[in-house]
Amino acid sequence: MNNYLQGIHHVTTMTGPPQPNVDFYTQVLGLRLIKVTVNFDDPTTYHLYYGDGRGTPGSAITFFPWPHLPPRRPGSGEIEVTAYTIPSGSLNWWRGHLQAAHVPQVTEFSRFGAPGLGFQDTSGSSIELIEGESNQTHFPWHTSPVSADHQIRGFHGATAWVRDAAPTVRLLTEVLGLEPLQQDANRTRYGLPDQRNGTHLDLVEDPSLPTAQPGRGSVHHLAWRVPDDAAQVAIRERILQAGFPITPVIDRHYFHSLYFRDGNGLLFEIATDLPGFTADGETLETLGTRLQLPPQHEPRRRQIEATLPSLRYTAAPDKS
Numbered sequence: 001m002n003n004y005l006q007g008i009h010h011v012t013t014m015t016g017p018p019q020p021n022v023d024f025y026t027q028v029l030g031l032r033l034i035k036v037t038v039n040f041d042d043p044t045t046y047h048l049y050y051g052d053g054r055g056t057p058g059s060a061i062t063f064f065p066w067p068h069l070p071p072r073r074p075g076s077g078e079i080e081v082t083a084y085t086i087p088s089g090s091l092n093w094w095r096g097h098l099q100a101a102h103v104p105q106v107t108e109f110s111r112f113g114a115p116g117l118g119f120q121d122t123s124g125s126s127i128e129l130i131e132g133e134s135n136q137t138h139f140p141w142h143t144s145p146v147s148a149d150h151q152i153r154g155f156h157g158a159t160a161w162v163r164d165a166a167p168t169v170r171l172l173t174e175v176l177g178l179e180p181l182q183q184d185a186n187r188t189r190y191g192l193p194d195q196r197n198g199t200h201l202d203l204v205e206d207p208s209l210p211t212a213q214p215g216r217g218s219v220h221h222l223a224w225r226v227p228d229d230a231a232q233v234a235i236r237e238r239i240l241q242a243g244f245p246i247t248p249v250i251d252r253h254y255f256h257s258l259y260f261r262d263g264n265g266l267l268f269e270i271a272t273d274l275p276g277f278t279a280d281g282e283t284l285e286t287l288g289t290r291l292q293l294p295p296q297h298e299p300r301r302r303q304i305e306a307t308l309p310s311l312r313y314t315a316a317p318d319k320s
Helices: 018-028 091-100 166-175 229-241 298-307
Strands: 008-015 032-039 042-051 060-065 078-086 107-111 114-120 126-131 155-162 179-184 187-191 200-205 219-226 255-261 267-275
Touching: 008 078, 008 155, 008 267, 018 032, 018 042, 018 060, 042 298, 078 219, 091 114, 091 126, 155 166, 155 187, 166 179, 166 187, 166 200, 219 229, 229 255, 229 267
Parallel strands: 008 060, 078 126, 155 200, 219 267
Antiparallel strands: 008 219, 032 042, 042 060, 078 155, 107 114, 114 126, 179 187, 187 200, 255 267
8 A cells, every 4th residue: 555644744623712822832832833823714713833943744733722612521533632752861851841830730651661741731632742752853943941952852643532443443554554553451553654753643442431522622633744735635535435525625825635534533634744834925934923814814814813812922033
């Protein structure tokens, strides 16, 4: 099977008010705010992107802030945890850093031989930091409150909860070309054969799980990376032939997207690496310093800016 997937491209999550989200992901986790834009389908809502110093695919987490959204109820059919890679030997530093930032209920664990920390962000989204080595180049954010030698190195993976793993396993293995890599009790890791961090998804199977109710803190979707449009078209055809309904290609300005659900209701995306986060005219130095609107919404800039809540964020250029 020709496998065009390169791992996780981004994870998109629903959150509460935008300001606590910006403060947590930039000042606590030390990620760079790489894009301030709007939900293309609802331009009265921000769409916030965070990543490494250059917004490298495989480092970006994005958020839809809906301040009045009720809390989620975890359960089957949802990506439950987003996990990041932190440098080997940095766990103690991160434990102290999270404690100093008053992040509550930080737990320590070991999974498949790698130590990690688990906690929730300001909207109840589950985050893990797991020690390991990243196989992609990390571009530090030089003005981050987290020093470059401790900064997050991109995604480690994600965890999905399901009552019956079979439908998701079929999609991951027979259609997307992932392989079972490791297993511990009811947790099985599926990923690319080279087992790189940032290329796997853990399935936790539990028949007693309730159905997840999306809300504040829920992962909206997980996007898989492909290098270009040709690879995306090839994977789309494979998904269609396997009987999974899938959208046409949608231009998200910074990448091209396809969306589809598996048999458990998990929402996945196939996203291209290009055009990238400088497609709107921002340079690598000025990423995330100004509200960017897609061309279809630019004529309404004044109206949209008046509707969006005020937001404080770092506007100083980064010398990456």
